[in-house]
Amino acid sequence: MSASKGSCTKKKIVVVGAGSAGLTFVIGLKRQLNFHDVIIYEKAPSIGGTWRDNTYPGCGSDTYGHWYCLSTDLNPKFSGTRVSQPELLDYWETLVEKYDIGKHIVCNSEVISIAWDNDEQLYHVIVEDCITRARTTTDAHVVTSAIGFLNIPSFPKDLIAALPPLSSSRSLRRIRVFKSSTSAEVRLGSFPSDIEKWIFANVPLVLRLYRISVMLKFEMMWVAFAGKTNFIRSIVQKNCLRYMKSVVPAEYHDRLTPQYPIGCKRLVVDSPKDGYLAALRRPNMSINWDGITEITEDGVITKKGDHILFDVIVVATGYVTNVFPFLVHGRTGETLQDFYRAQGGPAAYLGTSTPGFPNFYILTGPNTITAHGSTVCMQEIQVNYSLRLVKPVLDGLVSSFEVTAEAFDAYNRKLQKPLSESVFSQCASWSRVDGNKKNFLSFPGPVALFWWRLRQPKWSHYRAVGPENWQRRSQRLKKILSLILVTSIVGVITIARTSIALASLDKLPKFLRELAQLHIFGRNSEAMS
Structure with missing residues (x-):
């Protein structure tokens, strides 16, 4: 089918992932474009993404809850400024019901690959049933990746591969937690009273004005992350270290004091009574700094040769963030994985689109994570931008849009320069390829700057196919x-x-x-x- 014929075909959209980004995109399709022919493929049994998968005690958002929700669907019932995992999962489940999204979601279905057909001007999407392993193929004129970057756990393979089966009859008293690494600690937020919740729910504009005040408050924090040296950052760092030393036992001070500037790694949201640092004072908790060489049936062997007994091992070693989990074949046959390798790591134009991959949009894509802002807000900005590109395709004015290589190169040059001069370049972290190379996760600026750049597509930065009507x-x-x-x-x-x-x-x-x-x-x- 030619591109011109394709413009007369009924359009179909595939979204990969039913977490916050994927649900936000479908809500946008329904609210803004009144479009309903969309399928969400979710490999898990239910929706929720990271808020479905992470259920450990105390799990919650480190961003203020009233900024960590959609601007179209504010939630006056959040129990605190730092919202818990059960509340966040309930929020997204409520939106699925409100917008009747459930009928669009196919769970236990993993997208294996997508391939662009230049003649048909659409993607062939191969999907595998996670239970039966049967594979099917569907076509889509637009594909949106909403898988985020917290979906591939990073395991110490040399140790996990040798892990023996543990007996389920043991009493679980001794727990080993593999290390985690952060910059410093900040105090936990406050909890709104019932009166404040009532005002949020019933007095017009109050909750929206509060959300704006929260956004402005955290946007001002960006100045602490700008530049390699920063007076404000040094003050914040001294206060955080003072707080940390006031809570942590003295014997741990040297080990827990970061050897890099604050903000280079993710901050820990802490509570002085029952938070991360306070746990180090518990009599049943100790830290071993020796490192592990082997996991045995009943414990671990340290690099010093000590055999320490454990019933449970908790792996807290983060995620693999620089690998795209399913194959994406573009217009020339090149895969997105090959494209990333050629760029020295993940890269995109405005964090959303890549040259050679028409009508393919990445939510929470490369360089869209801020150290101070709301991921949901960034996702909503990307969704609004993507929908402006999707609408002409759905209207039949254009068959496809593809960002030009020139626009992609210019944007990423402009992006990497401030990143190299920021705090994010001063330590090894999961936002950099191999820990110390190109930064592919961080956005070097406030959320307002990201919104400004994505407020409206620059059509000259895109190559349109079948553009007769469009032109x-x-x-x-x-x-x-x-x-x-x-x-x-x-x-x-x-x-x-x-x-x-x-x-x-x-x-x-x-x-x-x-x-x-x-x-x-x-x-x-x-x-x-």
């Missing part, structure tokens, strides 16, 4: 706007000249004033004198 419409719109602009300018000039002339009439002798009126208004001006 005619664009040219017609440009002519109309130009005509309005020219007419407005001429009108303003005419009114200005007339006003100036009338203001000067009173200073003229009577016979000259009559001549001037005749020149300006015509012969009927005699009646005006």
